[in-house]
Amino acid sequence: MTLSISNLTIEYPNASVFVGIDLEVAPNELVAVRSEVLDGGTSLLKGIAGFLNGVQGRVLLQGINLLDNPPTEVIYRIGYVYEALGLVSLFNVRENIALPLQFHSKLTHEEIDARVVAVGERFGLNESIYRMKPHELNDVQTRLVNLARALVVRPLLLLVDELEGGMSDAYLRDTIDAIREHQQQYPMPVIMTTMSDEIFNRADRVYRIEDRNLVQGAA
Amino acid sequence: MSSVQEEKQGLLGIVDAIGRFPREAFSTWWDIIGMISIALTASKDIFKPSQRPIFWELFKDQLYETGVRAVYINGMIAMFIGALMMARLFAYFPKQVLSTQYAYLFVVVVVRELGPLISGIILIARSATAVTSKIGNLRVRREFQVLHGMGINPVFLYLVPVFFAFPISLCLMLIYFDFICILSAFAVIWYSDPDVSFLPFLSSILEQISLNEIGINAVKAILGGMLIGVISIHFGAKATDSFEDISEAISNSTTTQLMAFFLLNVVLSLLAYTQ
Numbered sequence: 001m002t003l004s005i006s007n008l009t010i011e012y013p014n015a016s017v018f019v020g021i022d023l024e025v026a027p028n029e030l031v032a033v034r035s036e037v038l039d040g041g042t043s044l045l046k047g048i049a050g051f052l053n054g055v056q057g058r059v060l061l062q063g064i065n066l067l068d069n070p071p072t073e074v075i076y077r078i079g080y081v082y083e084a085l086g087l088v089s090l091f092n093v094r095e096n097i098a099l100p101l102q103f104h105s106k107l108t109h110e111e112i113d114a115r116v117v118a119v120g121e122r123f124g125l126n127e128s129i130y131r132m133k134p135h136e137l138n139d140v141q142t143r144l145v146n147l148a149r150a151l152v153v154r155p156l157l158l159l160v161d162e163l164e165g166g167m168s169d170a171y172l173r174d175t176i177d178a179i180r181e182h183q184q185q186y187p188m189p190v191i192m193t194t195m196s197d198e199i200f201n202r203a204d205r206v207y208r209i210e211d212r213n214l215v216q217g218a219a
Numbered sequence: 220m221s222s223v224q225e226e227k228q229g230l231l232g233i234v235d236a237i238g239r240f241p242r243e244a245f246s247t248w249w250d251i252i253g254m255i256s257i258a259l260t261a262s263k264d265i266f267k268p269s270q271r272p273i274f275w276e277l278f279k280d281q282l283y284e285t286g287v288r289a290v291y292i293n294g295m296i297a298m299f300i301g302a303l304m305m306a307r308l309f310a311y312f313p314k315q316v317l318s319t320q321y322a323y324l325f326v327v328v329v330v331r332e333l334g335p336l337i338s339g340i341i342l343i344a345r346s347a348t349a350v351t352s353k354i355g356n357l358r359v360r361r362e363f364q365v366l367h368g369m370g371i372n373p374v375f376l377y378l379v380p381v382f383f384a385f386p387i388s389l390c391l392m393l394i395y396f397d398f399i400c401i402l403s404a405f406a407v408i409w410y411s412d413p414d415v416s417f418l419p420f421l422s423s424i425l426e427q428i429s430l431n432e433i434g435i436n437a438v439k440a441i442l443g444g445m446l447i448g449v450i451s452i453h454f455g456a457k458a459t460d461s462f463e464d465i466s467e468a469i470s471n472s473t474t475t476q477l478m479a480f481f482l483l484n485v486v487l488s489l490l491a492y493t494q
Contacts, residue, residue: 051368075370085360090277090376100369103270 001027001062003048003157003189008057010040010047017043019212021057027187030180032194032203035162039209041193042083045159048191049078061157076104079150079188083161086146087134094130097149105153119152122178140166144175151179154186164196172198247453247475254449258382261374270375277380285346286388290395293341297396300333301403309411321404322423329400330432332488335439338392339447339480342385343473347451350381351472354455355465363456378452386444393440435491442487443480450476 008021017040025031035041047055050066059066064074080086087096094116095102101112120130123144129137137145143163150158158179164172176199183190192199200206207214264270308321354377357363363373401424408415454472458464 049368051364072370075368078368080368082365085362086365088362088365088376089357089360099371102273103369103371106269 001156001187001189003191004058004060005048006058006060008047008055008059010043010052011054011056012043013054016212018047021214023207023214025189025191027189028183029204030176030183030190030192030202032192032199032206033214034200034206034208035193035195036209040212041209042161044209045080045161045191045193049080049157049159050075051080072104074156076100077153077156079153079155079158081143081146081150081158081160081163083143083165084139085134085142087137087142087149089134091133092130093125093132093134093137093145096134096145097130097152100149100153115152116148119148119182122151122182123148123175138166140171147175147179151182155188158183158188158190160190160192162193162195164194164199169198172196173202176202251446251449251453254378254453255445257374258378258449261372261379262382264372264375265379274375274379277376278384281380281384282387284349285342285384286391289341289345289388289392292345293338293392293395294399296337296341297399298403300329300337301400302407304328304400305404305407309407321408322427325401325404325424326427326432330397330428330436331492332484334393334396334400335389335436335443336481336484338389338396338440339443339484340477341392342389342444342447343476343480346385346388347447347476348469348473350448350451351455351469352465354452355458355468356462358456358458359460359462359465378449381448381452382445385448386441389440389444389447390437393436431491435487439484439487443483446479446483447476450479 003023003025005021005023005025008018008023009016010018021044023031033041033044035044043052046052048059048066050059050070055067057067061078062074064070066074066078087093088099091099097116097120098112101107101115105112107115116130120126125144125148129141129145132141134142134145143165147160147163150160160179163175167175179190180202192203194200205216207216209215265274304325305321308324312320357373357377366373366376401421405415405417405420408420409417451472454468454475455465458468
């Protein structure tokens with residue numbers, strides 16, 4: 001399940017953000033991308049996930065190009081963790097985490113619930129948080145719920161957009177450790193945009209954004 | 220720029236302004252027809268076992284908010300209208316004529332026209348504006364994009380429950396309205412003439428209600444409810460970046476809903492009741 005990105009080019013109507021990115025990420029790898037303010041980090045992740053128009057190139061996962069209207073079985077197993085918001089306000093936290101499985105899988109209600117609880121425990125989510133609506137969560141809780149929802153589907157690929165905001169170094173370390181534990185259990189390539197040294201230290205490879213491309217090294 | 224060119228520009232501006240309204244109106248109605256078709260297409264997912272429980276929960280919530288919780292406001296307005304109508308009839312007609320003609324007048328005025336119109340206005344004011352605002356907020360918060368990212372069609376979560384709950388709610392609201400109107404009218408009659416009993420009064424009204432009236436009211440409720448629901452979502456979904464878009468969406472949505480609903484009622488009444 002190696003992720004293979006070739007010649008990825010992301011353009012908006014009045015701006016060219018990335019040109020010709022080539023990158024391979026193995027299922028047990030965590031790649032960190034150093035992202036400054038407004039340098040296109042979010043666009044990179046959304047472009048890889050196939051969420052954007054105006055993206056050229058190839059993003060191959062399990063032999064399927066994510067830029068080419070992949071089937072729903074693949075779409076719902078691309079875990080995306082939004083930097084802000086990202087939850088569905090119609091539902092409470094438990095329902096938000098369960099939503100992709102409930103919508104797309106054939107698992108029973110009990111099996112879905114067991115998965116929600118298992119992944120929630122990894123990130124310290126408990127019954128009182130499960131009952132909350134998205135507007136009742138703080139920024140860190142919102143991102144953790146996003147993370148739990150992304151991991152509950154046992155994703156083929158995990159994309160995380162600036163996880164660290166508002167987290168202490170220790171808390172961030174624990175969260176990254178939990179992601180890596182999950183990755184060992186259910187192998188998946190992970191790409192994170194970040195400005196945190198804690199994440200750079202725990203990543204297998206680090207890139208920075210330079211001249212509309214990725215260059216290896218954080219400095 | 221020469222004065223001739225300026226004059227030409229001015230004329231073009233006027234022609235453009237005149238043409239803009241029908242063009243925008245046509246485009247809006249074309250979009251609304253498209254949304255009805257999208258809602259019908261997405262409705263087939265209700266039969267998928269994994270998606271049915273999600274739809275059912277959302278549908279029940281919407282029906283409760285729109286159809287059940289409207290009892291209070293619908294009942295209050297119906298009570299005032301029933302009592303007012305009876306009090307006015309008492310003032311204008313001799314009592315003997317009134318007792319024979321009241322049932323007919325009630326059906327012609329309340330069951331055929333006022334009931335559907337006022338219930339529709341309450342639906343627009345109470346629930347449709349709320350739906351437009353909710354959809355607008357979801358758009359501004361990029362929640363549709365989040366759903367697309369999970370391979371979930373937002374139409375299924377937001378449009379389909381409204382598409383089915385609004386017509387059923389409007390049917391329920393019509394029933395409350397007529398029933399409470401009858402009760403309040405009877406209260407006024409009973410106050411003036413305590414010998415009148417309720418069951419003969421009720422049966423004289425029910426005798427006047429034909430299958431035609433029931434059918435036309437059902438069509439008004441079903442078509443009107445669907446139309447109001449789809450227009451709410453259409454304008455809510457037009458909001459993009461700012462919260463100002465939401466207030467504009469509510470204003471445009473309410474105007475369009477009122478025009479469409481009144482037009483639908485007038486056309487159906489003319490078709491059904493013109494001899």
